[in-house]
Amino acid sequence: MDWKIELIFVPVTDVDRAKAFYVDALGFSADHDASPGDGVRFVQCTPPGSACSIAFGTGLTEMAPGSQNGIQVVVPDADAALARLEAAGVAAEGVLDLDWGRFVSFADPDGNRWTLQELPDHAAARRAAD
Structure with missing residues (x-):
């Protein structure tokens, strides 16, 4: 059985600032940006050539921003x-x-x-x- 890491959560304070950093500065692909419910925003970005993406947004994790x-x-x-x-x-x-x-x-x-x-x-x- 294969175990593949496909998504890592990155806690941020400002979703738009984080998206600009990862997409514009680092060149990550902006895969998803959706608000599926009240208080939830899910942004997924993938580094060039990577099989693993990162996710950040609101209402996604209990981790403190920057941790x-x-x-x-x-x-x-x-x-x-x-x-x-x-x-x-x-x-x-x-x-x-x-x-x-x-x-x-x-x-x-x-x-x-x-x-x-x-x-x-x-x-x-x-x-x-x-």
Whole structure:
């Protein structure tokens, strides 16, 4: 049986500001924006190339805005990701080089923290060791 993570909730204070950040600044796809009932607004966005989306809105989660601190996304090139964030006006920290990857971190307007990881090329390391 496969278990697939397809949706992560990101708690925000201002839904329109969050949508502008994720869609306009980060380039996420705006998949859904609906108000299915009183006090509920559901916005779903997907990072480019991802099978997992994020959701935010009103009436969706008990988490405090800015409390999501564990979303990690794999990117092909940490330097390019940092340059893309900076070009979009997003304050980012990086590139941090570690044995298990290269990392860039940033926060959304509410303080929800994201980490972008460029995976190490294990095949190249094995070839170099041979």
